[in-house]
Amino acid sequence: MTDFMPPIPFPSPQSPIPNPYYDAIVIGSGIGGLVTATQLAAKGAKVLVLESYLIPGGSAGYFERQGYRFDVGASMIFGFGQRGTTNLLTRALNAVNVSLEVIPDPVQIHYHLPNGLNLKVERNYEKFLQNLIAYFPHEAKGIRRFYGECWKVFNCLNSMDLLSLEEPGYLMRMFWEHPLACLRLLQYFPQNAGDVARRYIKDPLLLQFIDMECYCWSVVPADMTPMINAGMVFSDRHYGGVNYPKGGVGQIAQKLVEGLVLAGGEIKYRAKVTQILVNNGRAIGVKLTNGQTFYARRIVSNATRWDTFRKLLPLKKMPLNEKKWQKNYQKSPSFLSLHMGVKASVLPAKTECHHILLEDWKKMADPEGTIFVSIPTLLDRDLAPAGQHIIHTFTPHWIDDWQGLSVKDYEAKKEEAAWRIIERLEKIFPGLDAGLDYLEVGTPRSHRRFLGREDGTYGAIPRRKLRGLLAMPFNRTAISGLYCVGDSTFPGQGLNAVAFSGFACAHRIAVDLGL
Ligand SMILES: NC(=O)c1ccc[n+]([C@@H]2O[C@H](COP(=O)([O-])OP(=O)(O)OC[C@H]3O[C@@H](n4cnc5c(N)ncnc54)[C@H](O)[C@@H]3O)[C@@H](O)[C@H]2O)c1
Ligand SMILES: CC(C)=CCC/C(C)=C/C=C/C(C)=C/C=C/C(C)=C/C=C/C=C(C)/C=C/C=C(C)/C=C/C=C(\C)CCC=C(C)C
Known part of the structure; x- marks a missing residue:
């Protein structure tokens, strides 16, 4: 039983319906x-x-x-x-x-991962598969079968109206119109992507890659990522695509x-x-x-x-x-975000809009382990002054590390963390430090304050x-x-x-x- 505080006296015969209602x-x-x-x-x-x-x-x-328009969150839509x-x-x-108006992104993510895994997820599905199979030729069949199962989920969802699963009339209509798709979705409901991947893939490094494929949007490894969601993300990026x-x-x-x-x-x-x-x-x-x-x-x-x-x-x-x-x-971690304005010369030719950087697999889910990068000005030049680009980079951080600090200590901690990230990013963008024109750092405290989200969490x-x-x-x-x-x-x-x-x-x- 839920206990409430004393009831608020409305609506009741004594209190008229307020206007507007x-x-x-x-x-x-x-x-x-x-x-x-x-x-x-x-x-x-x-x-x-x-x-x-x-x-x-x-x-x-x-x-x-200062002439830059920054996205608060990521820009992979x-x-x-x-x-x-x-x-x-x-x-x-x-x-x-x-x-x-939206601008198609030709590459969803450019991964810069340990073991020299430097890989692009192309919008074109076959090109993506070829890029991945080039690293794991012995797993070619397993790769196709795992991502093929993701398509099965997606095709079921993409064939029906997507409405409330709490509405029996809708469920009955869906079962009547798409019986096979519904049965298949029911079968995938309790499954996680990691279990499906392991059915087809044995190479531990490739399984680590699948973990990262999930972690970078679900903030948990493949074993804990629902298959329904993996099916959506891993297929839609090649179907509707990522668009800015x-x-x-x-x-x-x-x-x-x-x-x-x-x-x-x-x-x-x-x-x-x-x-x-x-x-x-x-x-x-x-x-x-x-x-x-x-x-x-x-x-x-x-x-x-x-x-x-x-x-x-x-x-x-x-x-x-x-x-x-x-x-x-539980609450997912919040992020430490760096909103940077940089000289265009910092970006090597043909740089992609989104990057993931990780140097040590063991640190994938640690604070400051995985670094996420968005450069939306590569798709829309109007978001920054002429000759400049935006680099928005973020990495998981927990609120506990940012509590109870004096103003001076908080600012100093922000500054130190920001330079640690910039130093690591120099590997992909040499000259980043020297080309920096503007820097604004957000912490889990900023996310909590501006978004009204407990502990600055980005979700469950x-x-x-x-x-x-x-x-x-x-x-x-x-x-x-x-x-x-x-x-x-x-x-x-x-x-x-x-x-x-x-x-x-x-x-x-x-x-x-x-x-
Ligand atoms: N794909 C991407 O690149 C990308 C980018 C940004 C966000 N996201 C996702 O968007 C999701 C968040 O969307 P959402 O709709 O759940 O929530 P949200 O947190 O974005 O929005 C909640 C809104 O409610 C307001 N609010 C909170 N408490 C309030 C109160 N007491 N009174 C009045 N207003 C109040 C906040 O100010 C905020 O505007 C996240 O999961 C994130 O992953 C994704
Ligand atoms: C009886 C019963 C119960 C049943 C029956 C059957 C049916 C009808 C079923 C149905 C179902 C449904 C409808 C479902 C649905 C689902 C969905 C829609 C899903 C979706 C999903 C999506 C997702 C998950 C997405 C996500 C994304 C994200 C998170 C993103 C993010 C991004 C990021 C952060 C990244 C960044 C990166 C860089 C920067 C690099």
Whole structure:
């Protein structure tokens, strides 16, 4: 049983329905929140989005300094394809009659790994396979079979409408229309990519490579990465491809907001929700830091589950299923991010947009082990002043290492960490230090502060090996009228993943509201 603090006296025969009264209030304008809001508005719901920051987007936001436009998060974007059903960002924008120009990225990642593994994941699938097989000719068959299984998952997903798995009517329709695809997906639901890889591949170095293929987006090795997600990422990069939005990642949220307003929805900035109002066990509204209250028939939280259940709800006891979830999942590490403006001469000819650097396999998951690099100006020159490029590099870091420091020690620690990363990057970009024009360093504390995410986490990761996606919760919660959306709901981290969670959440709410 969940114990609540004293009930808030609304709605009741004594208190009239407030005006305005919304169908749904969405707390937070991350991509998960905005896709929920736009989908609902497109179905005719009266929607209000409340965002604590000055602009929308959350970890897919941006900031501008000295002529550079930096993406807050990474810039490797899935979901902008033109075919099939898995192009969820394209679909989310189209649903509210807006669109974005995107620039195709010819290489998803250039890996710089131990044992001289220097490999490019080309957009062209066969070229990628050839690059990998050149390093592991004895595993040619295993490589094709592993990535072939990923395609099986993807083809099933890409053949059907992607909506709420909590809606029996949808599930029945899918089973009726695509019985084989559904059965196959059910079979993959409890599986992890590492187990599938090991069925076909024996070479330990190649298995380490597969670990990195997973780690660089799931933040856990292949053994703990759900096969459904691996199927999406390892196939879509060659199908819809990785595409960069012209004008920067921040454009996705800007356009969704434009569409939301066109469809009759509202968004308020500098509107930090401090409490979800609950009456007789039902979520009925929200209260802001300035004391203002808003009421709605349904409340959606795009804050993480940790923030939602520990900070926003007046609960005395955590609901049992949330307790269980927290036992299964922990916060993923945050990142130390370096946003750099550099002279164009720093980049060797034909440099790719995204790089992964690791010198020692044993350190893959350590803080400052794997270094991620995005150079979005290679795709969109307008993001930096003439003659300059942006290098955004980040590496996992835990908040605990950044707590309890004086201002002076915090600044000194940031500076030391930044130079350690720059020194390592000199291996790929000789002359980086000398070519530096601008540097801004973000820590887990910055991510916590600007994104309102507990400990600056980038999402939920399994505490131990779980059965694929079986333990990942959908959108409904133990509190009636309250839904969660974003990366601590099914299917997890990533823009296309949180876009799916937005489609599913809006679908479930629309059915609940009879829209
Ligand atoms: N592929 C990429 O390159 C890339 C880039 C950026 C982000 N991402 C992914 O995007 C995912 C995050 O998306 P998301 O939609 O789950 O969430 P998010 O964290 O991006 O957005 C949450 C939003 O809610 C707001 N918020 C939080 N608490 C609030 C409160 N109490 N009141 C009002 N507003 C509040 C925050 O300010 C933020 O704007 C991450 O998993 C990350 O992996 C991927
Ligand atoms: C009965 C039952 C239960 C069932 C039946 C059957 C069915 C119907 C099923 C269905 C299912 C579904 C729908 C599913 C879905 C899924 C999905 C959509 C998924 C998705 C996913 C995605 C993902 C995961 C993505 C991710 C991405 C990411 C994370 C990215 C990131 C990136 C980064 C960070 C990187 C960077 C790098 C550099 C810079 C180098």
